[in-house]
Amino acid sequence: MLMPNTHRQVVMAERPSGSLAMRHFRSEVVPVPPRPADAVLLRNIFVSVAPGARAVMQGAAYRRQLVPGEVIPSSVIAEVMAAPPGGPEPGSIVGGAGGWQEYSVVPTSEIWPLERVGELSHHLGLLGRNGLTAYFGIREVAQLRAGETVVVSGAAGGVGHIAGQLARAAGARVVGITSSAEKNEILRRQLGYTAAVDRRSSSFADDLRAACPAGVDVYFDNVGGPVREVVLPLLARHGRIVCCGVTAHYDADRPPVGMTDIAMQLIVKSLRMQGFLVADYLPRWGTAQRELHALQKSGELTVLEDIRDGLDSAPGALIEMLAGGNIGQLAVRLAPDPAGWPS
Structure with a gap:
């Protein structure tokens, strides 16, 4: 050429x-x-x-x-x-x-x-940084156990839709948070989410609480901001927050300066909150990519x-x-x- x-x-x-x-x-x-x-x-x-x-x-x-x-x-x-x-x-x-x-x-x-x-x-x-971020966030950072309830924000996005499916494949109840009823329908019908709620709904907080009657064990946080503040009180004791992104802040004039009540919640519920970069796991990318591809080929992951x-x-x-x-x-x-x- x-x-x-x-x-x-x-x-x-x-x-x-x-x-x-x-x-x-x-x-x-x-x-x-x-x-x-x-x-x-x-x-x-x-x-x-x-x-x-x-x-x-x-x-x-x-x-x-x-x-x-x-x-x-x-x-x-x-x-x-x-x-x-x-x-x-x-x-x-x-x-x-x-x-x-x-x-x-x-x-x-x-x-x-x-x-x-x-x-x-x-x-x-799937086989790039989004899939790898979802894989290591769920498998390594969340330390997920079968039967737990996982909430994923930005759940129809590039990382979120894979993270939720990986959690479901591991035996979790998965609740997605999106910005529309159309996206929620896709999560439930195509991706096998247990439930999905619309963050733009006036009843968002009540809807999320109803979808998580036993509380939230893992919050896979792609957005930060007001959505995290709604999820935080629902976290169960020894819950984990996987900090993946803060898209709610990207269009703000200034970066966020704090998180409402986060320290007290972490203490009284013995919560763990951890951020990560997919590059932290670079030596294991190949293994993760092969597993992600196998899940997609088998129909476990859309x-x-x-x-x-x-x-x-x-x-x-x-x-x-x-x-x-x-x-x-x-x-x-x-x-x-x-x-x-x-x-």
Whole structure:
């Protein structure tokens, strides 16, 4: 394939204040960057749309704060176009930390080869960081036991819909929290959740209490904010809070400064509250991916995806996600799957 001299990218035009809007993004045509000796040049096939992109527009999170004019960061699935000696072969398909652009230059240490199993897009979701986050959050951090009640917020999202199914497969009662009746129906009918409640309902707190008559043993928290404050009083003694994300705060002008009554609740109920990064478990990714793929192939785990086409769709997709509009893994396709990739 002939290499173009220029490519398209989406950058942060200005730092957001309040809710994210299209004016905070800008599409540019720029030269394809040169490749340093220790880096690879990637042609992106898929780029992820994830809440973390909004977080770094506001402040430091999983990476430093984004500066106006910089590319919106994302996970990517890509074809290797050029690499240093001893690096991945040109034409091979890898995952990596790239951005919303047609080509990315990435340090060799920040890419990983993809095993040719499952649909290619699943390596962003089920077999990528979302699936791995759900896997280790449920299996390792939650220390889940059969028969316990697990509540998952953001339960129809990229991480949440997998976390809830993993909890169900382990024998738990699973209650999902979403932002719509439509999503709740999907959780119950397609994913096997015991119950699902709408956080936007005026009866949300009562509905959640009714769905958890014996209390909540594990709260898989993807959103933080007011939702967590409703769940907190329902936690049973020795309950666990798995802190995965705080999407409720990403569109705020300032980061959160505290959590109402959390210290007293942790003490009097002997609760455990733990955050984690999926990179903490890097040596075990392969084992987790094989198990996730096996669960999907057996029908125990259903993958939900929302794949948009074209780089220009990425900003609107992120805005929609933050407003609660997506279901499952959200990603943008920039190029066709490579020939021979299994379905």
